[in-house]
Amino acid sequence: MLNLIKSKVFLIILLTIVLLVTIALTANSNSKLNWIGNILSVPLSPVQKLFSAAGQKIDEAVSFFKDIEAIKTENEELRKRVSELERENRELEAFREKNEELRKALNLKDRFSDYTVIGSNVIAKDAGNWFDIFRIDVGTRDGIKADMPVVTNSRGLVGRILTADVTSSKVISIIDEDSQVAGWISKSGGHVIVRGDFTLKDEGLCRMDYIAGDIDVEVGDIIETSGLGGIYPKGIVIGEVKEIRMINSEFNRYAIIEPAVDFKGLEEVYVLK
Amino acid sequence: MKEKFKDRYITLALFFIAFGIAIVYQLVDLQIVNGKKYYEDSRYVTQKEREVIAPRGNIYDRNGVPIATNKQAFSLHIVRTEMGNSEFNDMIFQLVNVMEKNGDKFESTLDKYLTFDPISFNNQSEEKIAKWQKDVLGVKEADIMKTPQKVFEFLRNKKFEIDKKYTDEEAYKIMRVRHEILLEKWKFDTGNSICLAKSISWETVAEIEEKNHIFRGISTDVEPIRQYINAKDVAHILGYVRPISAEEYKELREEGYKNDDIIGKTGIEKQAERYLRGKNGRKKVGVDANGVLTVDGIGGEPAIPGNDVVLTIDMKLQKVAAESLKNRIDWIRGLGGEKNFGDADAGAVVVQDVNTGEILAMASYPSYEPSIFLAPSDDKEAQQAIIDLNDPEKKDSSEFNRAIQGIYAPGSTFKPITAIAALEEGIITPDKQILDSGSLTVPGNRTLRCLEYPVHGHGYLDLKKALETSCNIYFYDIGMNTTIDKIDKWAKYFGLGEYTGIDLPNETKGIRANRENKQKLYKNRVDQMWRPVNTAMTSIGQDDNAFTPIQMVNYISTLANGGKRYTPHLIKRVLKYDGSIVNETVPQYEQIPVKQSTIDAVKKGMIGVTTSIDGTAKEAFKDFPFEVAGKTGTAETGRESTQSSNAWFVAYAPADNPQVAIAVVVEKGVWGSYAAYIARDVLTEYFKLDGSAKIDDNVEPFEPVFTR
Numbered sequence: 001m002l003n004l005i006k007s008k009v010f011l012i013i014l015l016t017i018v019l020l021v022t023i024a025l026t027a028n029s030n031s032k033l034n035w036i037g038n039i040l041s042v043p044l045s046p047v048q049k050l051f052s053a054a055g056q057k058i059d060e061a062v063s064f065f066k067d068i069e070a071i072k073t074e075n076e077e078l079r080k081r082v083s084e085l086e087r088e089n090r091e092l093e094a095f096r097e098k099n100e101e102l103r104k105a106l107n108l109k110d111r112f113s114d115y116t117v118i119g120s121n122v123i124a125k126d127a128g129n130w131f132d133i134f135r136i137d138v139g140t141r142d143g144i145k146a147d148m149p150v151v152t153n154s155r156g157l158v159g160r161i162l163t164a165d166v167t168s169s170k171v172i173s174i175i176d177e178d179s180q181v182a183g184w185i186s187k188s189g190g191h192v193i194v195r196g197d198f199t200l201k202d203e204g205l206c207r208m209d210y211i212a213g214d215i216d217v218e219v220g221d222i223i224e225t226s227g228l229g230g231i232y233p234k235g236i237v238i239g240e241v242k243e244i245r246m247i248n249s250e251f252n253r254y255a256i257i258e259p260a261v262d263f264k265g266l267e268e269v270y271v272l273k
Numbered sequence: 274m275k276e277k278f279k280d281r282y283i284t285l286a287l288f289f290i291a292f293g294i295a296i297v298y299q300l301v302d303l304q305i306v307n308g309k310k311y312y313e314d315s316r317y318v319t320q321k322e323r324e325v326i327a328p329r330g331n332i333y334d335r336n337g338v339p340i341a342t343n344k345q346a347f348s349l350h351i352v353r354t355e356m357g358n359s360e361f362n363d364m365i366f367q368l369v370n371v372m373e374k375n376g377d378k379f380e381s382t383l384d385k386y387l388t389f390d391p392i393s394f395n396n397q398s399e400e401k402i403a404k405w406q407k408d409v410l411g412v413k414e415a416d417i418m419k420t421p422q423k424v425f426e427f428l429r430n431k432k433f434e435i436d437k438k439y440t441d442e443e444a445y446k447i448m449r450v451r452h453e454i455l456l457e458k459w460k461f462d463t464g465n466s467i468c469l470a471k472s473i474s475w476e477t478v479a480e481i482e483e484k485n486h487i488f489r490g491i492s493t494d495v496e497p498i499r500q501y502i503n504a505k506d507v508a509h510i511l512g513y514v515r516p517i518s519a520e521e522y523k524e525l526r527e528e529g530y531k532n533d534d535i536i537g538k539t540g541i542e543k544q545a546e547r548y549l550r551g552k553n554g555r556k557k558v559g560v561d562a563n564g565v566l567t568v569d570g571i572g573g574e575p576a577i578p579g580n581d582v583v584l585t586i587d588m589k590l591q592k593v594a595a596e597s598l599k600n601r602i603d604w605i606r607g608l609g610g611e612k613n614f615g616d617a618d619a620g621a622v623v624v625q626d627v628n629t630g631e632i633l634a635m636a637s638y639p640s641y642e643p644s645i646f647l648a649p650s651d652d653k654e655a656q657q658a659i660i661d662l663n664d665p666e667k668k669d670s671s672e673f674n675r676a677i678q679g680i681y682a683p684g685s686t687f688k689p690i691t692a693i694a695a696l697e698e699g700i701i702t703p704d705k706q707i708l709d710s711g712s713l714t715v716p717g718n719r720t721l722r723c724l725e726y727p728v729h730g731h732g733y734l735d736l737k738k739a740l741e742t743s744c745n746i747y748f749y750d751i752g753m754n755t756t757i758d759k760i761d762k763w764a765k766y767f768g769l770g771e772y773t774g775i776d777l778p779n780e781t782k783g784i785r786a787n788r789e790n791k792q793k794l795y796k797n798r799v800d801q802m803w804r805p806v807n808t809a810m811t812s813i814g815q816d817d818n819a820f821t822p823i824q825m826v827n828y829i830s831t832l833a834n835g836g837k838r839y840t841p842h843l844i845k846r847v848l849k850y851d852g853s854i855v856n857e858t859v860p861q862y863e864q865i866p867v868k869q870s871t872i873d874a875v876k877k878g879m880i881g882v883t884t885s886i887d888g889t890a891k892e893a894f895k896d897f898p899f900e901v902a903g904k905t906g907t908a909e910t911g912r913e914s915t916q917s918s919n920a921w922f923v924a925y926a927p928a929d930n931p932q933v934a935i936a937v938v939v940e941k942g943v944w945g946s947y948a949a950y951i952a953r954d955v956l957t958e959y960f961k962l963d964g965s966a967k968i969d970d971n972v973e974p975f976e977p978v979f980t981r
Contacts, residue, residue: 178486182479191475193482210478210495212345228476229483248850249578251328251345251497252554 115233115272118142122266123168130204131266132176132196138271139167149232149272156260157181157225157236158269169271174238175201175263182229183208183238186222190215194223194238194257204264206239206257213250217241223257233272321352321464322573323558327551328497330579332511332541334588335633335845340504340511341542343497347478349379349470351454352558353461354490358434362447366439368481368488369446375476378651379469383452387428389445392421409455428452466492466558472649492558499535501644503588506595509637509674510586510777510843512540513646538646539672541582541843543778548847548855551579578850585631585845590958594622595636597954602638602939605920605947613943614917618668620939620948621675621822624955627830627931629860630839632775634955635823637679641670677773678781680819681938684908685743685889685945686921687764687814689832689875692736694763695751696871703874706733709746716805721749740878742887743905745813752812753805760811761787766865767828767838769820774840783824786816815909826936829923833902833931835872837862876902880928883949890922893949898962900928903952905945917941922948926956933959 118138125134138144150158150171159173172179177196184191190212197207211217221241227234239259246253303311332341349372356364372379386405388395394402406412406424410432418424425445429435433451435444450469457467478493485491504511517525517536530536536550537543554576598620605617624634641662648655661667673679695701711730712722723730723746731744739747752760765771770785784790788803794817795801810816823841831838839862847856879902881887883894889905906921920942925934935955937948956962 180482180485182483191479193478195482210345210347213343226479228479230480231483247575249328249497249576251343251495251578252325252575 116143118144118271118273120169120269120271122269129264130175130201131263132173132201133162134171134173134266135168136171136269136271137168139165139169141166143273144169144271147231149236150269151236151272152261152266152269154260155237157232157238158261158266160231161271171269173261173263174259175204175206177201180229181232181238182226183223184226184234185211185215185217186224187218188216188221190217191226191228192223192255200256204259204262205242206259208241208255208257211250211253211255213253217244217255219243321466321558322555323350323466323494325554325556325573325576326496327553327576328578329499329514329535329551330545330549330850331581332545332549333581333583334586334591335584335631336587337583338588339502340507340584340588341499341501344500345495346472346498347475348468348494348496349377349473349477349481350466350468350492350494351461352466352490352492353464356489359436362433362435362439362451364488364491365447365450366443368491369450371477371480372470372473375474377470377473377477379450380453380471381449382456383449387421387424387448389425389442392425394421394424409452471496472498499647501647504644505640505642506592506636507586507588508540508640508643509672509676510540510584510635511643512542512544512778513538513643514542515646539778540674541584541777544776545582545844545847548580548582552577580850580855581848583845583848584843585626585629585633586635586843587633590624590955591634591636593958594624594634594951594955595638595640597951598622598636598638598937598939601947601951601954602942604950605939605942608943608947610943612913612917614915614941616916616941617920617939617943618941619671619675619679620937620942620951621679622935622937622951622955623676623822623826624959625826625830625839625841625934627833627925627934630827630830630841630862631845631860632823632841632843633933633959635676635843637671637673637675639669639671641672674777674779675822675938675940677775677777677821677823678779679938679940680781680783680821681919681921681940682816682818682908682910683769683814683820683825684906684919684921685814686825686904686906686923686936687769687818688740688743688748688812689879689904690764690767690769690828691748691752691755691760691812692740692875692878693767693832693867693871694760695755696736696874697763697867698755698759700754701736701751703736703877706735707739707747707750708733709744711746713746713749713809715749715753715809719806721745721806721809736874737878737881738887740875740904741881741885741889743882743889748812749809753808755812757787757803757808757811760808761785766867767831769824769828770818771824773821773823773827775823776842776844780823781821783820784817786811786818790817814906822936822938825921825923825938826934829925829934829936831865832872832875833925833934835869836865836867838865876928879904879924883924889946890924890949893922893946893953897953897956898960899926901926901952901956902928902931903949905949907943907945917943920945920948922946922952924949924952924956926960 120136120138122131123135123137125131136150144161144164146161146163148161150160152158157174159171159176159179162170162172164170173196174181174194175196177198179196181194182191183194191210192208193210194206194208197205200207208223219241223238223240225232225234225236225238237260239257239261241255242258243256244253245255328343331339331343333339369379385395386397386402387393397405403417406417407414410424410428412418412427418427425441428448429441429444433448435447439447453469454461454467461467473493481488481491481493499514501511501513514535515538517530517532517534521536522530522532525536537546542549554574556573602617602620605613606615609615619638621637622634623632625632642658645655645658645662650656658670662670662672696703701707709723709726709730709732711726711728712720714720723744725731725742725744730746731738731742734742734744734747738744764785770783772780772782784794786807791803791807792801807816811818827838827841839860842858842860844858846854846858849855880900882903882905883890883897883901885891890903894901894903901924903922903924906923908919908921910916910919918941920939922937922945923935925931933956935952937951939948939951942948
């Protein structure tokens, strides 16, 4: 009996120590390159997925009660619009089908013929609404290595592989503040740097710097990768110019970029190997 | 016994529950309540402010043509991150490779003390090497190394711990970069960034930025740097910027200048320094836990660009003036003739708006390319051009602005002043006939001869005829009667031998021939004495008279506009970066007490110079569509046995409704009538006339054997 209790206490203490050590190890480094996290992530990824889904559900419920008054009045207007939209929707459905066909024709593989395109699913992401850093279900087993570019099927730039584990990999997206991409203004032909920004990230946007003084840039201009940075190949669409800001001279001019990729609802991405 | 264990179990359970609650509470606090703040804190481990260089104001001509602007240049910086020597060296080596691939160069001071291939102290003195080892490398007095090989090994193995896998050459490349950091060790160790290279290529920027997770602690920045656009024609007006000197820094540090600032050294760049200089801003730069640099736009202070300066210069006219000056000088050299030594080699042209005092063009020859002062120190061609510019033996280029710094005897271009003095002081009337019998004997028994007709003279002359033919005897006569003090009074009224107050640095005052200056200029008592012959010589613009082209053009403008002596100026207005006006130059003038009848009488003679059969500049202005009031001057330098006389031409146009005045001087230009061709070229451009008197072999230059 005494032995049993003794061993129970011992077990608890041992377990506590192990947990504390784990916490200490994982908490000590605030680096994104966290190997223990990576080891754990393999078995934990389904759990993570569940939690992030549940988190979103709770968010939705809370906002529902908050906005109930506003919703009531809106409801009326929306009803009217529903029928209108239903008609529009049927039209759009036709367009969508056409689009799908065309997209198949523009096979991704043709665009990046030098690369092998590996499809993958998003399995986990950091807390928050945006996919700034997330995990996908392909890893070194599939030939994935750090710094491989990640795109969507519509030729939009997602980001690059941050780290690769055996069965999964972490992706750092272009809205993360550690990301910088050598870009190119397709229309006027100027070199720029597109970087993630700590504040803009919350709106799913990027910032574009180093716009030369003699370069014309306008809202709506398409920004592509220039291929000069050594990581991303040339010609992947980063996004379009949403706004141009200037304080007092061309030397502090920068632009806000709306990425081509919707970083709120990523499900499938492609790694260029 | 069992009970007791149960109690203990409950206690333990309670303890764990309490423990759990505490953890959950902390977790909620960390993640939700203050989650954002902690996250931010974790990202910005170190936050430093970095200076943002403000662009210098642009300089434009009167029509908005840019002369000086800024272009974007990229610089490379490094900030300290937690890396071991081995990892750090690997990163530096990768950086070196990227830079080399794109042809970019690091700033390197190691080369000064230690070279590679062969390894040497680069001929530095022993003391300097010892001082370097102590101050920069941190070597103790007792351990100072005597051979460059030892220093090399020390740096490679001990100081920087460069891995064996690198060859000596590769190691040296790593050393050069690390030495640069060592120079500013204190700054680096306290988390500030060190500039490693300036003006790097876009290819390097793209790679460094995109691979910022590899190049940890490395960042690029954009800085405005000065550029001049087709500025050779306007070099002397524009001036240039250069790094601040030790003396300037000492003087200006209280105004916020730093010891690595650039500053206007000459010309408008210097004159308008206070307008052109911007106010540097600051931005926050954070290094996150990964050693990646992040720039936070919030909380900084934007750089405020310097104000733009709009000049009164018309670049098109300036270009014509500069080119005509150069081409006509070459042309004069080749003309030949008895008095032409083929030595014309320099000159100046100034064009002024007679109704505002604005300088529309101001060229000085020889000129230089101001961009050579903006070139990087490794641009050998530019550095050689600077050396040549400062070499008095090399005469192809010159910083000397002859238009405001060169002083020349005005010769016959002074005669209108003598005429004005005589008219105003009631000595003559315009119609008074004076006899030139070929010579004139002045008190002191000196006989002065008429150069044109030394035996029988011009005969009787009135003022108009005297100005047209530039008869010396007439002006000796009226000058002597007017007396020196009164001539001097009127020369001063017209601003000769006085600072014009033009908005450029280093204007020369010039000298008026008068009693006072005689005393100052000569030591010998005999030479200090003012004699009648001095008055005679002053009357024809010789003696001690020496004026700048800017004074001459201003005198002609004053004559043209009815006696308003404007302050000549080059800065038309100053604009803020948003286009609002900071300063608009209001023309300032002094009315001088000259009668309109006097001005009209002189004008008649000056029109004759370019139109009448005896006019000294009639060839140059043949078929000119309207009348120009001019005066030639062939100024003797006293060295006529070995070199040509200086050539002057002054004019205003149109004669009946004056808009613009011009003064031209050509050093060793032989005859004033030659200089008149330059004035014609410039006036043709100003009035947008066709059929400019182009230089070609068909033009038969009029060689005035007699007139001056």
